[in-house]
């Protein structure tokens with residue numbers, strides 16, 4: 219007889235995938251979460267962490283593989299914490315993401331959209347990432363770079379990564395060699411040194427930017443080495459160093475310095491050129507960022523008279539492509555370098571009806587009492603702070619387009635905005651910005667009731 223306790227083995231079938239990427243199966247009336255599994259898999263599982271109603275398990279044997287199980291395109295897929303769904307067929311990934319958004323809206327938001335649109339698939343389920351930031355370490359004297367192993371701080375050393383733009387693969391291997399003589403940060407002792415390697419590419423221009431994140435002072439000679447990389451690698455337009463002396467998981471510090479070339483690259487998206495620097499936010503999948511802008515444009519259907527407010531605007535990715543079709547754009551963003559680039563981007567693209575302000579949305583919006591016709595919200599994963607939502611309920615812009623990378627906080631915020639009856643949830647559009655992972659982007663349209 220199987221006992222519900224740690225170490226017990228049992229057989230079950232995976233029914234679905236959850237928001238952390240684990241497969242979800244049932245044993246009697248209890249739930250078991252198992253990583254690296256696929257809906258339809260029949261598995262023998264060992265229970266690892268056991269609670270009364272649920273447990274986590276580890277695969278001992280795939281008794282009968284699901285028809286949706288595929289061979290991962292990555293040789294370290296079972297170890298690397300970067301992707302969760304390399305073994306899941308792309309169609310099944312899309313179905314799972316759609317379901318995750320539906321469930322969050324229903325269970326957390328207690329809402330039912332008038333229209334729930336099918337997820338927009340990525341044209342590029344591999345090789346899509348235009349930006350990667352790898353922690354660095356040293357193992358047996360050699361520099362290692364990669365993502366952390368699932369659930370740990372152990373680096374899985376990578377020489378290539380199938381989800382990053384393939385043009386970044388040669389840079390990763392050669393730079394690991396080139397960094398060999400330089401001090402590498404020690405996470406345990408906090409000994410100073412290089413702690414992250416950032417690579418960015420303008421997917422439409424081919425321009426590449428290398429960023430080294432450093433704890434401590436700039437080692438003599440590193441600048442000359444960086445100048446050499448500019449000559450050595452075709453496509454590299456700049457090498458930067460970002461100083462982060464803080465202990466903890468935050469990747470970038472506040473100060474960035476150019477070591478060679480320029481501090482930004484150019485990318486093309488939705489008919490515009492965007493300047494993107496080492497630490498500024500830009501959607502990691504250029505093709506899908508474009509689909510996102512297309513969705514916003516279709517939903518807004520601008521007449522040329524709108525005042526559009528873009529809260530959490532970054533470098534203006536979502537609103538600048540719409541500026542030519544509306545009367546005015548106002549963008550608000552907390553990161554000074556992003557605001558500078560949003561301004562530079564509007565000037566470079568000949569846009570004269572957009573202005574960008576550096577402020578915290580939760581401090582700025584409650585002071586802003588002007589009429590807005592369309593509000594774009596694209597906050598970080600934690601969603602909008604309460605003062606932002608309260609200010610929206612006071613100002614009541616007739617249309618809100620909420621862009622989110624976290625269905626749970628999206629559902630929570632939509633529920634708050636709809637609770638008073640001020641707004642109704644008109645449309646939901648999931649979009650796959652991050653293939654091979656459990657992450658999903660969603661656009662929601664709220665209209666005034």
Ligand SMILES: C[S@@+](CC[C@H](N)C(=O)[O-])C[C@H]1O[C@@H](n2cnc3c(N)ncnc32)[C@H](O)[C@@H]1O
Pocket residue numbers: 499500501529530531532533534535536550551552553556577578579580596597598599
């Ligand atoms: C998900 S990104 C979206 C950026 C942009 N809309 C885009 O699509 O590229 C969220 C942005 O919000 C900014 N941010 C974070 N907290 C903020 C706050 N309290 N007030 C204003 N902006 C904030 C971040 O710096 C980041 O640029």
